[in-house]
Amino acid sequence: MTKLTSASHFREIFQSMNSISESYKNTHMIPLDFKAVLGLPDSHTWTPTPDYPPDNPLTTNSVPVIDLFDPNAISLIRHACERLGVFQVINHGIPIDLLNELELQTRRLFSLQAERKLRAVRSPDGFTGYGLPRISTFFSKMMWSEGFSIKGSPVEHARQLWPHDHTNFCNVMEACQREMKGLSEQMIGLVLGSLGLTPEDIKWVEPRTGSRQAQDVLQLNSYPVCPDPSRAMGLAPHTDSSLLTLLYQSNDTGGLQVLVETLGWVPVNPISGAIVVNVGDLMHILSNARFKSAVHRAAVNKIHHRVSIAYFHGPPSDVKVSPLTQLTDIDHPPLYRPVTWKEYLDAKATHFDKALEVIRNNDLRKSSPLSPPPSCIVGPKDEHNLL
Ligand SMILES: O=C(O)CCC(=O)C(=O)O
Numbered sequence: 287m288t289k290l291t292s293a294s295h296f297r298e299i300f301q302s303m304n305s306i307s308e309s310y311k312n313t314h315m316i317p318l319d320f321k322a323v324l325g326l327p328d329s330h331t332w333t334p335t336p337d338y339p340p341d342n343p344l345t346t347n348s349v350p351v352i353d354l355f356d357p358n359a360i361s362l363i364r365h366a367c368e369r370l371g372v373f374q375v376i377n378h379g380i381p382i383d384l385l386n387e388l389e390l391q392t393r394r395l396f397s398l399q400a401e402r403k404l405r406a407v408r409s410p411d412g413f414t415g416y417g418l419p420r421i422s423t424f425f426s427k428m429m430w431s432e433g434f435s436i437k438g439s440p441v442e443h444a445r446q447l448w449p450h451d452h453t454n455f456c457n458v459m460e461a462c463q464r465e466m467k468g469l470s471e472q473m474i475g476l477v478l479g480s481l482g483l484t485p486e487d488i489k490w491v492e493p494r495t496g497s498r499q500a501q502d503v504l505q506l507n508s509y510p511v512c513p514d515p516s517r518a519m520g521l522a523p524h525t526d527s528s529l530l531t532l533l534y535q536s537n538d539t540g541g542l543q544v545l546v547e548t549l550g551w552v553p554v555n556p557i558s559g560a561i562v563v564n565v566g567d568l569m570h571i572l573s574n575a576r577f578k579s580a581v582h583r584a585a586v587n588k589i590h591h592r593v594s595i596a597y598f599h600g601p602p603s604d605v606k607v608s609p610l611t612q613l614t615d616i617d618h619p620p621l622y623r624p625v626t627w628k629e630y631l632d633a634k635a636t637h638f639d640k641a642l643e644v645i646r647n648n649d650l651r652k653s654s655p656l657s658p659p660p661s662c663i664v665g666p667k668d669e670h671n672l673l
């Protein structure tokens with residue numbers, strides 16, 4: 287756990303937690319009791335897409351695996367961010383034993399009986415705990431998955447799940463938060479460093495010291511075995527709103543897919559010990575659209591219960607993210623208006639996949655949060671949000 291050194295430090299962290307938590311008010315709906323259903327209910331049946339399953343051999347190895355010890359790592363990272371917005375890293379320094387423990391504790395949580403999981407359910411206006419994927423309210427069909435969100439200490443919800451036995455879970459999650467934070471900071475340095483930026487150039491968005499802390503969310507995802515995977519959706523297509531997302535997925539079970547313009551849906555195959563790095567919308571803004579924020583989704587399968595652990599990394603609550611001045615000039619004007627993470631999440635809660643357009647600097651369209659929402663929104667648009 288972060289050592290809190292003073293009351294004001296604590297207040298500041300608490301305030302920043304509230305500020306993004308407000309954007310994550312969630313649905314009252316609860317996940318299905320997956321163990322209790324035999325077939326795919328109509329509520330969870332999606333129209334199959336022609337590109338399912340994506341088994342085109344040409345696309346199988348499209349997402350690069352980058353060894354951080356490779357002397358060319360920086361240029362490989364830049365290329366991957368420009369072309370795809372996603373890559374995997376190995377030799378990243380997070381111990382494999384910890385990743386194994388993380389997967390074990392995640393499986394332990396999701397294999398609890400439904401009634402037990404519901405003890406830690408996310409409250410209607412809450413942000414942490416057990417519940418549906420955050421993007422659920424944007425779609426008329428339900429996804430074949432469940433999640434558990436952690437911001438700061440997991441102890442309160444863990445105690446509800448395991449009144450006498452939550453210490454292991456909390457220790458593993460907290461160790462993972464520390465390691466993922468370190469790796470996120472390193473990756474942000476490498477990703478922006480690949481465009482020639484120095485730590486000095488980016489210290490306003492990534493302060494390493496002082497009381498202004500980066501904001502982070504740990505999201506445990508579970509995709510139970512599915513009776514009819516081709517008509518189910520694990521996690522619907524979306525981009526992450528973070529600067530960067532780190533994702534650890536089960537070794538034995540693929541499911542993550544990324545949309546690539548020329549190729550369609552491309553699998554991000556699990557590799558033992560590797561971590562997936564996703565460029566988020568805020569990084570796309572910072573880079574003045576040089577880097578893509580990857581549209582991705584998760585498929586389910588008939589045989590294995592898949593889990594994944596996503597770590598969303600964002601700037602401190604008061605930081606306005608805008609295209610870095612080093613990347614803009616008369617020929618490359620800033621494409622986006624400055625936004626805090628909270629402001630961006632609010633735009634995303636209303637406009638979902640059109641949120642970037644809403645904050646785009648565009649003389650032709652005076653952007654306003656009152657612009658009409660996208661057609662896919664089916665729920666009350668002001669109550670929900672997502673990462
Ligand atoms: O489970 C996965 O592979 C994807 C998870 C994801 O995209 C998310 O949590 O935002």
Ligand SMILES: [Fe+2]
Pocket residue numbers: 524525526582
């Ligand atoms: Fe995601």
